[in-house]
Amino acid sequence: MERPHNQYIRPLLTDLYQITMCYAYWKNGHHMDHAVFDAFFRKCPFKGEYTVFAGLSEVIEFLENFRFNQEEVNYIRTLIPHAESEFFDWLLSIDASQLKVYAIPEGTLVFPRINLLRIEGPLAIAQLCETTMLVLCNYASLITTNAARFRKAAGKDKVMLEFGLRRAQGPDGAMTASKYSYLGGFDSTSNALAGMIYGIPVSGTHAHSYIASYVDYSDFRDRLIDGQDILQLALDYRRESGFTTNDGELTAFASYAKAFPNAFLALVDTYDTLGSGIPNFLCVALALYKIGHKPVGIRLDSGDLAYLSIQARAMFKKTSEKFNVPFEDLKIVASNDINETVIHSLNDQKHQIDVFGVGTNLVTCQSQPALGMVYKLVEIREHPRIKLSNEKDKITIPCKKNAFRLFGESGEAICDVLMMSDEAEPQVGTRMLVRHPFDERKRMFVVPSKVEKLHKLIWDGRLVEKIPSLSEGRERLQMQIEAMRNDITRAINPTPYKISLSSNLYDYLQDLWNREVPIQEFR
Ligand SMILES: Nc1ncnc2c1ncn2[C@@H]1O[C@H](COP(=O)(O)OP(=O)(O)OP(=O)(O)O)[C@@H](O)[C@H]1O
Numbered sequence: 021m022e023r024p025h026n027q028y029i030r031p032l033l034t035d036l037y038q039i040t041m042c043y044a045y046w047k048n049g050h051h052m053d054h055a056v057f058d059a060f061f062r063k064c065p066f067k068g069e070y071t072v073f074a075g076l077s078e079v080i081e082f083l084e085n086f087r088f089n090q091e092e093v094n095y096i097r098t099l100i101p102h103a104e105s106e107f108f109d110w111l112l113s114i115d116a117s118q119l120k121v122y123a124i125p126e127g128t129l130v131f132p133r134i135n136l137l138r139i140e141g142p143l144a145i146a147q148l149c150e151t152t153m154l155v156l157c158n159y160a161s162l163i164t165t166n167a168a169r170f171r172k173a174a175g176k177d178k179v180m181l182e183f184g185l186r187r188a189q190g191p192d193g194a195m196t197a198s199k200y201s202y203l204g205g206f207d208s209t210s211n212a213l214a215g216m217i218y219g220i221p222v223s224g225t226h227a228h229s230y231i232a233s234y235v236d237y238s239d240f241r242d243r244l245i246d247g248q249d250i251l252q253l254a255l256d257y258r259r260e261s262g263f264t265t266n267d268g269e270l271t272a273f274a275s276y277a278k279a280f281p282n283a284f285l286a287l288v289d290t291y292d293t294l295g296s297g298i299p300n301f302l303c304v305a306l307a308l309y310k311i312g313h314k315p316v317g318i319r320l321d322s323g324d325l326a327y328l329s330i331q332a333r334a335m336f337k338k339t340s341e342k343f344n345v346p347f348e349d350l351k352i353v354a355s356n357d358i359n360e361t362v363i364h365s366l367n368d369q370k371h372q373i374d375v376f377g378v379g380t381n382l383v384t385c386q387s388q389p390a391l392g393m394v395y396k397l398v399e400i401r402e403h404p405r406i407k408l409s410n411e412k413d414k415i416t417i418p419c420k421k422n423a424f425r426l427f428g429e430s431g432e433a434i435c436d437v438l439m440m441s442d443e444a445e446p447q448v449g450t451r452m453l454v455r456h457p458f459d460e461r462k463r464m465f466v467v468p469s470k471v472e473k474l475h476k477l478i479w480d481g482r483l484v485e486k487i488p489s490l491s492e493g494r495e496r497l498q499m500q501i502e503a504m505r506n507d508i509t510r511a512i513n514p515t516p517y518k519i520s521l522s523s524n525l526y527d528y529l530q531d532l533w534n535r536e537v538p539i540q541e542f543r
């Protein structure tokens with residue numbers, strides 16, 4: 021599928037300070053100096069110990085379209101009117117053809133401090149990528165991680181529907197949410213535009229307004245499905261079963277069944293879920309089945325979802341037995357403010373839900389609305405750079421680095437290790453010393469049974485690597501989550517995954533730290 025072009029993905033989608041720094045680099049003759057930047061985050065979201073990297077397809081779109089047009093340059097001129105006019109000529113001339121980008125594939129489980137992107141090239145151009153690349157990867161990775169957590173909570177046999185469009189953070193947030201919820205493991209979206217543009221499955225049910233739009237039987241005139249009166253048949257079943265239900269609701273269900281005889285799924289909580297909605301659904305379902313179509317199921321959208329799903333399943337079973345129809349496995353969809361904790365709680369209550377519809381808490385990432393991915397200079401003119409901080413977590417790891425995932429005999433990942441780019445790569449079967457980045461007492465020997473190089477050169481002035489499709493990334497992610505130790509991926513108090521440095525990089529970091537921090541003198 022051709023990649024869609026989002027009109028916002030362009031170099032002017034940046035903070036002013038990137039442009040002012042760019043001018044200062046240019047003014048001082050440093051704009052073409054060779055620089056290396058890393059994009060990484062410091063803490064996993066949702067009190068978790070894993071994150072899923074995403075946003076790469078937009079990063080590529082950004083690089084492919086990295087050019088300022090005349091209108092944009094004219095506008096920038098109004099922001100820094102004192103700048104020399106040759107600077108604006110230079111801005112008009114630049115593109116991403118001198119950049120190299122190394123990236124971890126989209127849909128990979130990633131951990132704090134591992135550089136997800138390594139950007140190399142002229143200082144001013146690589147600097148100009150900071151904000152745009154971060155905005156493209158931060159929310160995409162956050163929502164993918166959130167979706168993966170919802171999927172893990174529900175279990176792989178459940179169907180997960182993303183319903184977030186109406187509650188998302190603007191149209192752009194909604195499109196990103198739909199796309200990356202799918203990468204994270206959702207099965208479909210209700211967002212029709214996302215379906216068309218990203219080629220992801222679209223599905224849905226109906227709303228309360230449809231039910232409320234039918235007042236009584238007279239609102240449903242042409243009642244025949246395959247020549248049989250669906251409403252009359254449903255009324256016959258209602259009489260036989262002794263139900264007293266809402267007439268408008270029964271009529272609405274019957275009319276919906278006429279429109280979708282092979283996809284009849286009813287929203288049952290408009291008036292009284294157990295007293296009217298489910299009985300009405302069963303009457304129309306029996307009528308439809310008699311005509312020759314298999315009904316699909318119900319949606320619960322309020323109340324105690326565990327209790328109601330268990331009751332609904334029991335009513336399906338009873339109807340199956342009484343009328344000798346295969347209704348036991350009809351689908352139960354649940355929605356209404358579902359979050360990860362609610363899913364875990366529903367699991368504890370042995371719910372009977374087959375399908376979760378999740379909107380607000382998925383797309384707004386309610387329990388943590390931002391991922392703190394950052395973009396830091398790690399090398400300039402071949403000099404490694406460090407950014408120090410009182411908080412150890414905020415210290416950047418210098419040098420142009422490669423990252424490797426080391427696996428043990430059991431097939432599980434042991435740790436990720438960052439190494440200087442000119443070091444020999446870890447070898448299968450060869451013992452290597454790895455160190456905690458900042459705690460000198462924490463070190464270990466690893467003899468890897470498998471070594472995975474995490475970065476790929478994806479951009480070398482142009483796209484040089486085939487980027488996996490969303491579905492490929494989605495499958496790969498689920499395989500990785502299954503293969504990862506459960507103590508790392510569990511929801512409550514997970515264990516941190518080990519991130520380490522090669523011995524050489526560790527020593528270099530300490531050395532640079534000592535060199536860069538002046539020793540204070542006290543008298
Ligand atoms: N059995 C359950 N265990 C834990 N949480 C549940 C259970 N059933 C529903 N929930 C959650 O409890 C919350 C119920 O919210 P609320 O009380 O606003 O809904 P409601 O009154 O049933 O529905 P509405 O206000 O939409 O008519 C939702 O977040 C829902 O997902």
Ligand SMILES: O=P(O)(O)OC[C@H]1O[C@H](OP(=O)(O)OP(=O)(O)O)[C@H](O)[C@@H]1O
Binds near residue numbers: 227357378380
């Ligand atoms: O609850 P969410 O996870 O966001 O899922 C999407 C919600 O959107 C719809 O509600 P609607 O907008 O019709 O309002 P409602 O809450 O009154 O049903 C739907 O019925 C769900 O309840």
Ligand SMILES: O=C(O)c1cccnc1
Binds near residue numbers: 184
């Ligand atoms: O299709 C649905 O049931 C749906 C779609 C969007 C929001 N809530 C529900």
Ligand SMILES: [Mg+2]
Binds near residue numbers: 357
């Ligand atoms: Mg609701």
